[in-house]
Amino acid sequence: MKNIRFSLLFPLFILGIAVAANAQSAVSTFAGNWQLDKEKTYTAKDFPQKLKNYKMSVSGVEDAFNVKSQIDGTVEIETAGTGDITPVTQSASRVNNSQMQTPTTSTVGTGKINYGGTMAAFFTVNNATYNLNGEEVKIETKQGLVRVKAKADKSGKSLQFTTIRRMKTQNGEMEITTRETWKLAEDGKSLRLQRTVETPSARDEIVMILSKVG
Numbered sequence: 639m640k641n642i643r644f645s646l647l648f649p650l651f652i653l654g655i656a657v658a659a660n661a662q663s664a665v666s667t668f669a670g671n672w673q674l675d676k677e678k679t680y681t682a683k684d685f686p687q688k689l690k691n692y693k694m695s696v697s698g699v700e701d702a703f704n705v706k707s708q709i710d711g712t713v714e715i716e717t718a719g720t721g722d723i724t725p726v727t728q729s730a731s732r733v734n735n736s737q738m739q740t741p742t743t744s745t746v747g748t749g750k751i752n753y754g755g756t757m758a759a760f761f762t763v764n765n766a767t768y769n770l771n772g773e774e775v776k777i778e779t780k781q782g783l784v785r786v787k788a789k790a791d792k793s794g795k796s797l798q799f800t801t802i803r804r805m806k807t808q809n810g811e812m813e814i815t816t817r818e819t820w821k822l823a824e825d826g827k828s829l830r831l832q833r834t835v836e837t838p839s840a841r842d843e844i845v846m847i848l849s850k851v852g
Contacts, residue, residue, distance in 0.1 A: 664770055664790035664797060665698035667822060668829070671851045672696065675828065678847040685844065686713035686756045692846055703788065704767045713756040755844035758835045761816050768799065782806045795822040812838060826850070 674692040679685070690711035697704050769775070772789035782804040789798050799818040804811055818833040827850050834843045 663794040665696075665703050667794050667826070668696045668797065668820065669698060670696060672829065672848040673851050675847045675849040678828065678849070680845070684752075684754050686711075686754060686759050688712045689759060692759075692762075692848070694848060702767045703770055704765075705763070706765050707762050708764070709759060709762055713759055751840070753840065753842035755842065757840065757842035758833045758844035761814070761833075761835050763801070770797070782811065796820065 672694040674689075681687070688711050689709065691709075693708040693710070695706040766786075768786065768788035770788050770790045772787060774785055774787045777784040777786065784804070785800075785802040787800045790796070791798075797820040799816075799820075801816045801818075803814045803816075805814060815836045816833065818831065821830045821832075823829065829848050829850075831846045831848055832843070834841070
């Protein structure tokens with residue numbers, strides 16, 4: 639078994655979108671501080687075992703829905719070896735201080751990587767401000783074009799976020815799509831966060847239950 643470790647104790651990406659929101663009810667519904675509830679989250683499979691905590695602070699006014707996220711701990715990508723030698727592209731590129739580590743191709747036993755939620759956790763956005771009208775917003779960054787869309791359902795208790803990054807690497811451009819869904823429990827004290835990340839060569843997903851702490 640081969641372990642590939644990523645430290646997640648640095649800012650990954652900053653998004654800023656200050657445009658009118660039409661779902662103020664969703665802003666007030668989700669506002670507050672949230673953190674990972676490991677007792678309610680299924681962590682036995684497809685979950686980063688060394689992820690200590692996931693924290694999220696949600697706030698907003700009429701023209702902005704702000705989400706600040708923090709991951710505590712490290713995650714590892716586990717590759718189960720079978721003796722086969724297959725090139726595998728590590729697609730969880732890092733963005734830090736306007737510098738990106740380009741994906742590397744390594745030769746490891748078996749071509750199937752069990753990301754186990756690690757790549758999905760890796761693409762946590764530390765600080766983002768969204769509108770919730772469902773319109774796509776385009777942002778030009780040093781790494782490439784970023785397209786962002788966020789939408790609240792009619793009840794205001796479910797949110798969907800889509801981020802498509804067109805990133806420049808030493809091997810050319812690469813598109814990374816992140817889809818995230820929040821669903822609030824009836825009591826308003828916990829929410830289900832599901833995030834899926836897709837690259838040209840890989841797909842990963844993580845599901846977490848967050849409890850409100852303030």
